[in-house]
Amino acid sequence: MSNQNYYELYRRSCIGVSLMDALDDMISRGRMTPQLAMKILSNFDRGIAEVLASRVKATLSFKGHLDTYRFCDDVWTFLVTDVTFKFPQKDKPSISTKKVKIVSCNSKKPGEQ
Template sequence: MAHQLYRNTSLGNSLQGSLNELIQSQQITAPTTTKLPFKLPHFDKAINSVLVQMVRNGVNFRSSLNTNRFCDNEWNFVLNDVEFRKVTELTKVDKVKIVATDGKDTGSNSTE
């Protein structure tokens, strides 16, 4: 489930939209999508792998913690009055929610 966070990105939405369009135009059937090399669980793992390898930028932030929660191997933090600092750039926001998951493969198989 943790990797599914990337499905709500523009790239993930485009992939899902394209698959739906192919199904609606009857170019493929819904069961066929589970056999395609670009099915969604593969996308989930691939996007996570690429982000780990390619993103090297860092940002520091300062805030006050509103709430935190740990459930289903996932941390949720809600922060208030957040200041993000990257080199000389400073950005302030009222509230931020951070969802942190273990990026390692836990060995569980997705049924999608």
């Protein structure tokens, strides 16, 4: 295992929030040290980034109105309104929503070209 840094974006996903709640509970009950919890979260960040990069092959297209965009610290953030998502499978209906926030980070690991 290396000491590379990974984005912590997925900690705000359902599974990430559940993991952090469980770790906080274990720390408050004295069953785990905060240092071990941080190591677990670091492994979660690495693991989810690697799985998404290597195993997820699904695609979709979307159309909407770009409301706001930012680029800071190698991270793009887009706020899109009136969005419609379309799936490549013909039997799946399109999905519409009023607002979507898209966060895009560099897919290369630190040190890769």
